[in-house]
Amino acid sequence: MDILPILFDFWQVIIPIAVFLVVLLASNRIGKFFSFFRLPLITGFLIAGLLIGPDILGVLSRQAVDSLYFVNQIALAVIALAAGNELRLKEYRDRFRSITCVTIFQLLTFLGGTAGMYVLTSYVPVMADLPLVSRVAISALAGVILVARSPSSAIAIVSELRAKGPVTHTILGVTVIMDVIVIIMFAVSVEITHAVFEDIPFNFSFVVLLLLELGLSLLCGVVLWQIIVFILRIGIRGIVKSFSIILIGFAVFVMADWLAEWSEHHWSNKIFVEPLLVCMIAGILVTNFSTYRNEFSEILHRVGPPVYLAFFTLTGASLEIQILAKTWQIAVLLVLIRMVTIFLGSFTGGKIAGDTPRQNWIGWMGYITQAGVGIGLAGEIARQSDFDPWGSELATILLAAIIINQVIGPPLMKWVLTFAGESRLRAAGHDFDGTRDAVILGHKTGQPLMLAERLILHAWEITLVVVDGDLEEEIDRPGINVVTLPDISEESLGSMELDHVDALISLLTDEENMQVCELNYEKFGIERVVVWLDDSITYGKRCHDLGALVLDPKTSMVSLLEHFVTSPTATSILLGLDPEQEVEEVTVRDRILDGVPIRDLKIPHSVTILSVTRDGHALVSHGYMTLQLGDQLTVMGPPEVLPYVAVYFDR
DSSP states (O other): OTHHHHHHHHHHHHHHHHHHHHHHHHHHHHHHHHHTTTOOHHHHHHHHHHHHSTTTTOSSOHHHHHHTHHHHHHHHHHHHHHHHHTOOGGGGGGGHHHHHHHHHHHTHHHHHHHHHHHHHGGGSHHHHTSOHHHHHHHHHHHHHHHHOOOHHHHHHHHHHHTOOSHHHHHHHHHHHHHHHHHHHHHHHHHHHHHHHHTTOOOSHHHHHHHHHHHHHHHHHHHHHHHHHHHHHHSOOOHHHHHHHHHHHHHHHHHHHHHHHHHHHHHHSSOOOOOHHHHHHHHHHHHHHSSSOHHHHHHHHHHHHHHHHHHHHHHHHHHOOHHHHHHHHHHHHHHHHHHHHHHHHHHHHHHHHHTOOHHHHHHGGGGGOOOOHHHHHHHHHHHTOGGGTTHHHHHHHHHHHHHHHHHHHHHHHHHHHHHHTTOOOOOOOOOOOOSSEEEEEEESSSHHHHHHHHHHHTTTEEEEEEEESSOOSSOOOOTTEEEEEESSOSHHHHHTTOGGGOSEEEEESOHHHHHHHHHHIIIIIOOSEEEEEOSOHHHHHHHHHHTTEEEEOHHHHHHHHHHHHHHOHHHHHHHTTOSTTOEEEEEEOOOGGGTTOBGGGOOOOTTOEEEEEEETTEEEEOOTTOBOOTTOEEEEEEOTTTHHHHHHHHHO
């Protein structure tokens, strides 16, 4: 008979988890739907959770939401570790003065938010009748959360725009540091609020206990740092490392709850270690004081999407519609108060730091966005049993404000970075003009000339560019135009009128190749770029992110030998060693061919279509596949026939 309660408790947990997993699939779809309207994914997740939650469709009951509390704890551990990971001290040294001044005066948001919330508590029924000191404590909690920013959103926008410059560096630095400060302020504010509602006197003992808790949180953060480094050091699979770090982060929350209960039972004083602070400190230490920063970042990047999906969906499900309907005006007013105080803090701090007037007037728009940390802290308020009944109402108001900030913040930040001239979006390409043109860059004419002669056989017109060097010989060959340039710069390359070029091959030094990729990405927009890199470890990913195809001579020869062993016929054809067969890529540009099945194409029988690449995905070709404009076809056939086939698709 004793087994029955255990089985009942087991199913009480398993069934909500199973339902929640199904809910997540729907939430992911809804989130992607909202992204089509250029809204953040998390907005879609929150709305999905709200729809599926107990107040609308009721797929998840209120009891089920409460039983999934551990999901929030796991997510908050990841969010805090990620917040610490984003504070990279060395990267903000060049803008230290500006970042420091703006950060200090950005704390006006706390003062403005606290004052504004205190006034607005008179219009929230469960708060209006509370004593003065209680309303001040509640308002301070709200003020702390309004200070929170969104480093992940800011970094995503900067990466999307490839933004660089003083405005970008200042916004990133302030955003990251503010989230670190917010977590510390929240830990202190929660303890003070507990003291207010439990009638604990504000005396010397209280201050000592508060300092003890902060010191203990710091110590636990150092211990967690060493545990994470140990996990990263040992030779286990990446997925096991990821799971272990998540489990250790969750264990911090379990330990904090146990310590609070144990200390209250044995000492009559509750000692609370703030798990968010512990995880954040560990994240900072791993990032700045270990050799595992990159691997740690990759793990957090890998586990982030599914964890955030679960967290934001569950947060949306926990929102109470009745409270939201009554208090949305208060949320809007808090957003406006926050924007005013952010402007005042940013402008004042920038003025003292000596930033340009232009930066001071527009920089504040980069600090509006809120996301993970703010939502996590609001959720923590809702789950504090000592904060009933006002905790859930305050959390709902703050979550509504955060959603508004998350919707309006990213577009404002994009506009700021673009207006400041720090956006480096990819330049637009050009339409095919009927002639396949390639530019080959090199310091000498040896290898570039050999490549040019090979490309001419495939009906390419070549411009051979010698950079900062002398011509070794006079080149007078049909189809090859020779140009000399003094250096690699926007002015030098711009003088060549590259708006008609279809391929760019750079055989310069690694740094020059990187510069070529940067300039092409930002200014010229040539779609097909190939670079030869000696140090692909340092430059490979950066060039690849700029749309370049990277050739590494150290590995390419080994790879070539491997393919000669495993696929000798195909490799010989690919390298042009078979005089009767060659392989070439052509692009479907003729509108007449749009929607035409492959079996209806009027191409020679000696030509075979090996594959079709569409939107970056390789497709196996068959006779019934219909072509689309922009498709890239890999074709094989006699060398004398292929140029005519290319014209057939290109015209």
